[in-house]
Amino acid sequence: MGLIEGIFEPGLVVTSVDWVLNWSRKRSIFPMTFGIACCAIEMMAAGAARFDLDRFGAGAFRATPRQADLMIVAGTVTFKMAERLRRLWEQMAEPRYVMAMGACAISGGPYHLHAYHVVKGVDQVVPVDVYVPGCPPRPEALIEGLLRLQDKISTRTIAKP
Amino acid sequence: MMYVPERPPVEYKGLSLAIVRLATKWGPAGISLLLRFAWGVFFAAIVVLVTFVWAVRRFINPLLPWFIRDVVVVVGLLAFVCIVAIIGIWGERKVSGRIQSRLGPMRTGAWHGWAQSLADGLKFVQKEDLIPRDADQPLFRLAPYVALVPAFCAYLTIPFSLGWVFRESDVGLLFVLAMLAIEVLGVIMAGWASNSKWSLYGAMRAACQLVSYEIPMGLSLLAVVLSVGSLNLIELGRAQEGGWFSWLIFRNPFLFLAFFTYYIASLASCKRSPFDLPEGESELVAGFHTEYSGFRFVMFFFAEYVAMFAVSALATILFLGGWNSPVAGLCSPLWFVLKSAFLVWVQMWFRWTLPRIRIDQVMHACVKYLLPLSLLLFVGSSLWQLYDNRAHPAFEGFAGLLHYVLGGVGLLLLGLFFAGAGYGYYNRNRLVGSMVRKHLPGA
Amino acid sequence: MTPSEIIEVLKQHDGAGIVSAVADGLHPHVVVKMDRLPAIAALLQSDWRLRFDLLRCISAIDWPAKNSIELSYDVISTSFGHALAVKVLLDRANPQVESVSVVWPAAEWHEREAFDLMGVTFLHHPDLRRILLPEDWTDHPLRKDYPYPVAYKGLKLNP
C-alpha cells in the first residue's frame, strides 16, 4: 500500500476509507502453513474443530508465503532454520505480519540457557508484531494474539502522519 | 540477518511532486487518487471517448435499443459472475466448516460471516504486487487474465432462461466448451512464467489433465447433442419442457450415464478434488499459482469458481432440464441457478470428503475408463436415437417405458439424498456424538 | 539367551578381540578392540544363536579424564528378545573407528550423528557429513570441553 499511504489530510473521507481498508485487512488474515515445533500442534488445533480460527476469517492456511499475510513462528528457531525463516518472510507480500508464538520464539524459552544452536528470540531475525507467551500457548491464547493483531491493524491509516 | 527496516515511502520529485502537492493541498482525496492513477485515467478516458463516438453513431441508427440492452446485459452478467464467485468462495468455507463440525467464518459481516470473501478480495487488492525477479514478466502479468476472461466469456452464450441470454448462438455449446478450454492456457502460462519448479509441476499436471479430460467431456455432451439434434443451448433447453420426466438425463440409459461421465470430467477440468493435482497443496505447495500474490491470485481463484459454475450450468442445461421446473410449465431462471448451485455444492462436498488421486491414476482413469465409456455412450445414444421413432413402434414403446423407469430412478436417488440428509440432521446428536456438539464454538 | 551366554559365544569365536565383559548389572556389555569391531558386529548380526538384527542406538561418551571417547552400540534381537551392548574405546585426540553400516544400515545416521556432535570419524562410511548442525559449524558440541560460540552468522547466542 505504498501507493496511497501518507499523502492525505485526515478527514471524514480518509477515516472512512481507512475503516474499510483496515476492516478487510483484519478480517482476512491468511496465516502461512509453517509449523516448526510443538507450538505448531497447538496452531493446528486452533484451526481444527473446537477452536476454529476460521470464525475470525483466519482459517485459510496458505502453504505459499506469497499468498499469506501472517507468519506464525510456532516453535524453536534454530540457527540452521533462521536464514530460511528470514527468506520466507522476505517472500511474503506487504502488508505482512509476524506472530511469535510460544516461549521459544519469543526468547528461546526453555532453551535459553545451554543451547548452542537455538536463536534466542525470533525478533533477532524478523520484526515481530505480536508475542503470544506460553509453552506452548493454548489455542485460546493464539486466538487472543490474533485479535490483538486485528487491533493493531485497525490503527493503520492512509492519512498524513 | 538483522532486522531490516521496511521500504521507505516513495519519493516524489519534479512534476509528480507538484501534482501531489496540488492534489493534497486542494484537499479532496478523490482528485489525488485520480491523479495517482493517471495512466488508468488516461486509458479510461480513451475507452469512454471511443464508446461515446460509437454510441453517437449508433444514435442515428435504429439499432440503439439493442446496443443499450447489450451493455446492460454484459454489466449484469459481470455482476452475476462476481456474485457467483463471491458467494462460491464464502460458501466453500461455510460448507467445509459444516462438514468438519466447525462453523466457518462467523465474524466478518453481521450474519454468518457473509462478507468474508469481500474482505478477502479487498485485502488482496491492498497486497503488495509481487513479481519474482526471474519471472517472465509479460506472461506472468498476462496469465491471470487469460484464465479469468474466457471463463467469463463462456457466460455470453449460456441461457438463464428463455430470452435470458446475451447472444443466442447456433453453436452455443461449442462456444462454451471452447472458452472453458482456454483456461488451461492461462494456467500453463502462469506455471511457466513463475520460474518456480513447483509452479512448473502444477502447470504440467494441469496441461495433461485438462487436455485429456476435454475429450470425455466433449463426447458425453455430444451424446446429448445427437439426441436433440442441435448445438443451440436454447434449443437444448426447449427440448426438455414438460417436467421431471422429460429431462434429457432420463431420455435414455446412455444419457443417464453420460451425465455422470460428464460430471466427473468436469470435476477434472475445473481442477476440483479429487482431481485437484495442479494446485494440490500437500504435494505442490500451491501448484501453478505458487508465486502469485495479491490481486493476480484472486483472479485465479475467481476463475476457478466461475468455471465451476459454468460447467455446472452446462450440466443443468444439457441434462437437468435447464430453466424448466420439475413440474411442467413453471420455467424460470431461478430454477437454472438453483440446479447449478446444487451441482456446485456437490463439487464442494466431494472436495471436503475425498483424498486426491495420483497423476498416473488421473490419466488411467481418463484413458482407460472414462474415454472408452463416453465413446460407448456416444455410440449407444446415437443408435438409440436411430430406432427411437415412429418407424419402430415396438422400440418406441420400450423406450418410453425405460424413459419413465429412469425418471423414477432419478426421483428415487433424489429422495434418498434428502432422506439421508434429514436422517443425519435429526440424529445429529447421536451420529456426531453429544460430546462433540457440547464443545463446538457455536453451541 | 542370558548376557553371560552371549558373551561365552562371543569369546568362543573371537576371544582375542574382547577386552573385557560385564555380564550382570543394568547394562551388560562387552568392550572390544577397535580393529575387531566390524568382525564382531557381523558375528552378532549373523550368528544363528545371536541374531542381533536391530541396532538400537550408537552412543558416544566423552571421557576427558580417561582421555578417550567411548562408543556404545546397543543391539537387540527381535527373534530372541535378548539385548547386549558392544563398546569400543577410542583415542580422544583422533577418534577413528570402522563403520558398521555394512552390517546394520541403521548405523549410517547414528554414525553421522556421532561424527557431528562428538567428532568421531567413521572409516568407510558411505556418506559422512554433519547431520544436525549446519555444514559450516566448527566444533563438536557434545565434547565436555566444548567452547560455546558467541554468535553464528551475526545472530548472537546470548543476546
Add this chain to the structure above:
Amino acid sequence: MKEIEFQYQSDLHQEGEIPSDIRTEELTLNMGPQHPSTHGVLRVVLQTDGELVLQATPYVGYLHRCAEKIAEKVTYRQFTPYTDRLDYLAGMNNNLGFALAVEKLGGIEVPARAEYLRVIFAELNRIASHLVATGCYGLDMGAFTPFVYCFREREYVLDLFEAVCGARLTYSYITIGGVREDLPDGWIGRCREFLDYLGPKIAEYNNLLSYNHIFINRTGNVGVCPPDLALAYGLTGSCLRGSGVKWDLRKATPYCRYNEFDFDIPVGRGEKGTVGDCWDRYFVRIQEIGQSVRIIRQALDKLTEGPTQAKVPRAVKLPAGEIYYEVENPRGQLGFYLVSEGGTSPYRLKIRGPSFCNLSVLPVVARNCLLADVTALLGSLDIVMGEVDR
C-alpha cells in the same frame, strides 16, 4: 538385503526412447523445510525426472535444540520437561521413558497405583498421537476432513490430561518416582465416557479414509518396506509392525506391569497390497488405537488405592553407573542411554529418537516412485521433527 520390486520404472532411460537432439536433465526439487507435508522442518531434496522421483535425500537438523547437551547441565528433575518436547505429540510416553531409566538406575520402587496411572496416561497419549498421525496422513493425501475429525477427538484426550496436570501438550506429569498428582474426582467416569465415545469413531475413520478406494490406491503397494529392510534400518514401532514384524516392547520386555494386560500386537498383513506398504503402516496405527482402548479399560479396572509417588528426595542423586532403557512410544522405541557419575545431573544422556531411525529408511524406499508417493511415504513414517533433531 533383498532388492525391492518397484512399481514404476522410468522408461525414459531406455535406449532410443528420446531423440538424440533433445537434451534432458534431472530436475532437483527442494521440498521443505517449509512444506505442508514434511511434518515440520524436514527438508528433502528430490532428484526428479518429470513426476518420477529418482532419489530423495532427507536433510535434518532444522530443529536441533541441543537436548543432550542441556541434559548434562540440568538436574534429573529439571530434565523431565525437556523430554516432553522431544516427541511433542507423546509427552507422557517420553516422561515415562526418562522416569523409568532414572528409576532403574537409582533403584527406585514405584507404588502400584502410580504404575497403573502411568499405563493409563501413556496409552491415552498413544491414542492422541495416533489420532494426529491419522489425521495428518489424510491431509497429506489431500483429504482435509479426517484431519479435523481426528483433532476433534484428540481434544477430549487433552481435556483428560488437563484435568490431571493442567497442560495440553507438555505435561511433565509422569515424574521420577511416580506421577505428580492423583486423579481428580470423577475423572475415571469421564475417561470411560471418552472410551465409549471413541470406539464407534474408529469405524467412522475407516469408512471415511481407510477403506476409501482412492486412499487405498494412493497408499497400497506404495513405499513398500519389507521386514528385513525395516529391521536393517532400525525401524521400530508401528513402522516395523506395519512391515509384518511382531515386535512390541510392551510384550517383549514388559515394563510398568504391561504383562498384566491382555492386548494384541497388530501387524501389517498386506491387506490392500504388499506387506509393509503405506496402507499397512497407517492401518496398524488405527488398530493400535483400539488396542490402547482395551488396555486403558483394563487398567481402569485394576486401579488400586494407594500413594502415587515414591519417596524420592527433591534433588535426585543417582549412583555411578549406566543404563540403556527403551520404552514403546507411539512412534517406536524411545531409548535413553544414561551415564551417571554419582551427581545430581547426568554425565551423558543419549536419546534414541524412534523417528530418527524411521526417517533414515526414506532414501532407500523413496526411489523410483512418483512425487505424490513421497508425501504418502513421509506421512506413513509419521515422523516428529522434535525427536529426529532433538
